[in-house]
Amino acid sequence: MNIALIGATGFVGSAVLDELLQRGHRVTALARHPAKLAARQGLTVLTADAQDATQVAQAVAGHDAVVSAYNPGWTVPDIHDQFLAGTRAIYAGVRVSGVRRLLVVGGAGSLYVAPGVQLVDTPEFPAEYKAGALAAREALKLIRQENMLDWTFLSPPILLAPGERTGQYRVGAEAPLMNGEQPGGISVKDLAVAIVDELEVPRHVQQRFTVAH
Numbered sequence: 001m002n003i004a005l006i007g008a009t010g011f012v013g014s015a016v017l018d019e020l021l022q023r024g025h026r027v028t029a030l031a032r033h034p035a036k037l038a039a040r041q042g043l044t045v046l047t048a049d050a051q052d053a054t055q056v057a058q059a060v061a062g063h064d065a066v067v068s069a070y071n072p073g074w075t076v077p078d079i080h081d082q083f084l085a086g087t088r089a090i091y092a093g094v095r096v097s098g099v100r101r102l103l104v105v106g107g108a109g110s111l112y113v114a115p116g117v118q119l120v121d122t123p124e125f126p127a128e129y130k131a132g133a134l135a136a137r138e139a140l141k142l143i144r145q146e147n148m149l150d151w152t153f154l155s156p157p158i159l160l161a162p163g164e165r166t167g168q169y170r171v172g173a174e175a176p177l178m179n180g181e182q183p184g185g186i187s188v189k190d191l192a193v194a195i196v197d198e199l200e201v202p203r204h205v206q207q208r209f210t211v212a213h
Helices: 011-022 053-060 079-097 127-144 188-200
Strands: 002-006 026-031 043-047 065-068 101-105 112-114 150-155 159-161 170-172 185-187 207-212
Touching: 002 011, 002 053, 011 026, 011 101, 011 188, 026 053, 053 079, 065 079, 065 188, 079 101, 079 127, 101 127, 101 188, 127 150, 150 188, 159 188, 185 188, 185 207, 188 207
Parallel strands: 002 026, 002 065, 026 043, 065 101, 101 150, 150 207, 159 185
Antiparallel strands: 170 207
């Protein structure tokens, strides 16, 4: 497939880029700073600002699908507003581009840990990640209002870390996957496997899902 990837220089996006290229897909990476991405077989890099809907639309047009691993950066002081600005621009840009398939990588904060209680609203949720997690929850609310796109929203598990690619994972829906009493986790490489699997064989169109080992 011919995939447009937003956020290819980030933690998740770089793993998705590797997985897509390893499987023989062609990737167009949208980047504000193209020099951050080395030349690779099957990779095209376009200069584009994810917070500009017109630039997004022009860059993704003609692709089979768009993957958004957008995150302005956890250390950005106004991460909440920037995250939402990018989210709105990406959704709008893809909508007018003519591409119907959009997979969004969100956060674990919007997963339900009890009836009506999302992880981000619990006292234990780390304060340093709360603003970004609230924005990611809003991104889920916004995509659920979308009826023009064949969207999928993937929430990582509570624990996401570097690690090996096993190609194995469990699939869940609205609640975090657990290992007994402990929260489930996954390597970023296996998260990328789940993302590309969903692109190749869509099983969660207009749905949110989660994964873990």
